Amino acid sequence: MKVLCYGVRDVEVPIFEACNKNFGYDLKLVPDYLNTKESAEMAKGFDAVLLRGNCFANKQNLDIYKELGVKYVLTRTAGTDHIDVAYAKELGFPMAFVPRYSPNAIAEMAVTQAMMLLRHTAYSTSRTAKKNFEVDSVMFSKEVRNCTVGVVGLGRIGRVAAQIFHGMGATVIGQDVFQIKGIEDFCTQVELDEVLAKSDIVTIHAPYIKENGALVTRDFLKKMKDGAILINCARGQLVDTEAVIEAVESGKLDGYGCDVLDGEAEIFGKDLEGQKLENPLFEKLVALYPKVLITPHLGSNTDEAVKNMVEISFENLKNLAENKDCPNKIK
The missing domain is CATH 3.40.50.720 (NAD(P)-binding Rossmann-like Domain)
Structure with a gap:
């Protein structure tokens, strides 16, 4: 064969x-x-x-x-x-x-991006790489144990992410279309609106269903807590990219981390350093670094x-x- x-x-x-x-x-x-x-x-x-x-x-x-x-x-x-x-x-x-x-692979990526944004490590290391070692107000952060983390989608990956955040001391709440049993020790299942209203960090681990369209819309973002962090290591089509850009630019979101993009095949796997990206939304996302962290679909890597x-x-x-x-x- x-x-x-x-x-x-x-x-x-x-x-x-x-x-x-x-x-x-x-x-x-x-x-x-x-x-x-x-x-x-x-x-x-x-x-x-x-x-x-x-x-x-x-x-x-x-x-x-x-x-x-x-x-x-x-x-x-x-x-x-x-x-x-x-x-x-x-x-x-x-x-x-x-x-x-391995559900741990994707869950670990989501947690890593969330912690980088929470502790502003990308911002800080981008400055120290230029030999600027000052500590400014942007670098001040909450500890994750003082945060509520919302997990949207409590399948195998979502449950592992919830367990990791719980192990770090966070209060973890989650939403799923099904009632998930056996998670009470590390996650409280609630409705989506409650997840969005209460969470300092929201991480998406839901499947993409074409008929349902994007999950993260302007309405979704409007319901989120001001200054929250959003993570998407699930599917790019789940997110309205333009709406997320607006939320980051306005300060509604303090940060956005993603391992997937809607239409990612245009850029992922390619060296485009020094070039202007043809997709203006991707160009805007990249320009929002370090408030926006993009990894090129590395979750399963x-x-x-x-x-x-x-x-x-x-x-x-x-x-x-x-x-x-x-x-x-x-x-």
Whole structure:
């Protein structure tokens, strides 16, 4: 079985190779993303392709795969919106995804961004990097144990984030569309409006449902506590970027941290230093540093998360190829 794996970073290569010892696939690991006709044509001679986020299996690329004889299309992500699933089904591609991986990876990223904004470390280190060692009023901060942290979305990742913040001494409240049991020791579940009104830090860990549109809107932000911090390490489409920019500029938000952006494929994974970004909203966000902290979708960029993604992807392919039950099949 020949497998072409897209978007493999240098640090991930040993993990792919170690995981493959249990499967014996003929792997080709490339750093390229699936975003051009040429990148799709790299699959010539391969039985399967393994995608990551920002690899777009659209009609053009799926047609190329079909013509080249690719049999299986897999993604090592929980999201599948980068695949034209309906069209892939028409072409007869068996597909699978990775529904879950280390929740700690994303939760830790959210906590890290929140603490950087709370303690103004990006602001402070940007000054000391220029040899300015003065302490000014911006650097004064609350301790997290004196804060209320609101977690929106109490799935596996949200619950881990809640546990970490609770362990740091914060009062943690959370909201979910379902009533979550067994969290009483570290989080009190309340309605969304109460989360927004009371929280000094709000961290988003909800899924994106296209029919519902953005979660973080002007109305959402209006209901938040003045001077709060907002974190989004979930999905970029959950946030109205323009509304967040307005909230930061007005001082409604004291800071915004994000590991995802709506339309992030335009810039993430690219070196655009010294260039003006084509998307004016992205240009504004970057200019708001250090009140806005952007990381280029690094939440799952950890040893444990990558291992989980690769192992599950390889097992998915094995199940599909052997016509076994594949619980992670994209239906």
